[in-house]
Amino acid sequence: MRILIVGTGGVGAAAAAIAQRRSFFSHMVLADVDRARAQAVVDRLGEPDRFSAAEVDASDESALVALMRESRADASLNACDPRFNEPIFNAAHVARVTYLDMAMTLSKRHPQHPFSETGVMLGDVQFAAAEAWERAGQLALVGIGVEPGLSDVFARYAQDHLFSEIDEVGVRDGADLVVEGYEFAPTFSIWTTIEECLNPPLIWERERGWFTTAPFSEPEVFTFPEGIGEVECVNVEHEEVALIPRWVACRRVTFKYGLGSEFIDVLKTLHKLGLDATEPVRVRGVDVAPRDVVAATLPDPATLGDRMTGRTCAGTYVTGTGKDGRPRATYLYHVADNETTMREYGSQAVVWQTAINPVVALELLANGSWKGTGVLGPEAFDAVPFLDLLTAYGSPWRSEERA
Numbered sequence: 001m002r003i004l005i006v007g008t009g010g011v012g013a014a015a016a017a018i019a020q021r022r023s024f025f026s027h028m029v030l031a032d033v034d035r036a037r038a039q040a041v042v043d044r045l046g047e048p049d050r051f052s053a054a055e056v057d058a059s060d061e062s063a064l065v066a067l068m069r070e071s072r073a074d075a076s077l078n079a080c081d082p083r084f085n086e087p088i089f090n091a092a093h094v095a096r097v098t099y100l101d102m103a104m105t106l107s108k109r110h111p112q113h114p115f116s117e118t119g120v121m122l123g124d125v126q127f128a129a130a131e132a133w134e135r136a137g138q139l140a141l142v143g144i145g146v147e148p149g150l151s152d153v154f155a156r157y158a159q160d161h162l163f164s165e166i167d168e169v170g171v172r173d174g175a176d177l178v179v180e181g182y183e184f185a186p187t188f189s190i191w192t193t194i195e196e197c198l199n200p201p202l203i204w205e206r207e208r209g210w211f212t213t214a215p216f217s218e219p220e221v222f223t224f225p226e227g228i229g230e231v232e233c234v235n236v237e238h239e240e241v242a243l244i245p246r247w248v249a250c251r252r253v254t255f256k257y258g259l260g261s262e263f264i265d266v267l268k269t270l271h272k273l274g275l276d277a278t279e280p281v282r283v284r285g286v287d288v289a290p291r292d293v294v295a296a297t298l299p300d301p302a303t304l305g306d307r308m309t310g311r312t313c314a315g316t317y318v319t320g321t322g323k324d325g326r327p328r329a330t331y332l333y334h335v336a337d338n339e340t341t342m343r344e345y346g347s348q349a350v351v352w353q354t355a356i357n358p359v360v361a362l363e364l365l366a367n368g369s370w371k372g373t374g375v376l377g378p379e380a381f382d383a384v385p386f387l388d389l390l391t392a393y394g395s396p397w398r399s400e401e402r403a
Contacts, residue, residue: 006077007080008037009032009080011351012032026050027051038055075099085126089101093133107119142377147314153383154397155379158316162323165321169318171256172331175231179304191295194294204242222258302347308348316333317330330402336349
């Protein structure tokens with residue numbers, strides 16, 4: 001397999017470092033709008049025969065098609081912000097390359113009722129093209145990071161092996177990470193963080209279908225394992241809610257994120273000031289998007305690892321009836337410790353935990369354990385090969401029964 005990674009920020013660089021230890025691919029091209037950044041990753045890897053750098057503008061579909069063909073890629077991993085999903089997704093279809101991403105195409109609010117009804121949902125643009133991908137015999141594997149991604153694999157595993165009937169699939173994300181020296185320093189892309197946290201959260205119920213609610217709604221205290229402890233979680237817009245009901249039989253799907261009151265207050269302030277906006281405004285003769293200004297003033301999450309301590313936990317809390325006919329509540333989860341990921345890979349825990357999952361998926365596609373056509377989410381595939389291979393990578397998942 002020959003692989004093209006588009007975007008060599010924290011996640012793209014971490015994916016390359018994780019893949020380097022595996023033998024399932026013959027060559028990987030790392031592409032970025034800043035060729036020097038891509039080359040720096042290649043230089044750190046120290047294997048010029050297996051890794052090379054290229055320059056590409058992720059908003060330029062024709063340039064992406066040309067690079068995919070020139071690199072003779074079998075698969076392309078989109079490691080960019082989701083605002084670039086459409087050109088990369090479309091280019092992969094034109095170039096007849098397997099496509100993977102870790103976040104789906106962006107949503108648009110309902111114009112009249114944004115906090116009760118859906119407008120354009122996450123991934124709608126990609127699912128609209130599913131028939132064309134299927135006719136072409138191509139695969140677009142969407143949402144294969146950690147959340148979405150591993151969380152969706154957990155949902156499929158719960159359906160197939162743990163539950164006879166599922167009431168709710170509730171993705172719950174929390175951490176005890178601390179970043180020294182910063183009052184406010186998101187550990188993941190602030191552009192994406194603002195997008196998912198300030199958009200109306202998506203909920204799915206069997207009787208109602210998809211609907212929305214107000215940002216940060218339905219707070220609950222969730223106890224995270226391995227010493228992280230209690231964290232207040234709130235509803236946040238996320239792809240799992242758009243993906244899981246398509247392949248997993250259940251009554252309800254939610255996503256809640258442990259943000260913390262201070263983080264929520266900052267996001268609310270950004271919104272009040274209009275600094276979350278993506279439409280450019282003119283400032284002294286220059287057009288600039290306010291959200292891009294916010295991102296530029298904050299530290300690059302990929303550079304925070306040396307200042308971070310703690311762990312991050314991604315997991316799926318499933319309730320319903322077990323295979324034995326008794327009530328069951330199970331939390332399936334994965335923990336990444338920043339000290340470990342920095343020591344072994346030089347990547348901070350949040351980006352590393354995101355990056356490992358598309359690499360596992362690429363290996364499963366390379367060896368034929370996973371195969372399919374069309375636009376598919378992670379839960380469309382057998383979960384066992386994925387979870388077994390994740391453990392073989394030295395990063396085991398766990399489960400915990402709850403009362």
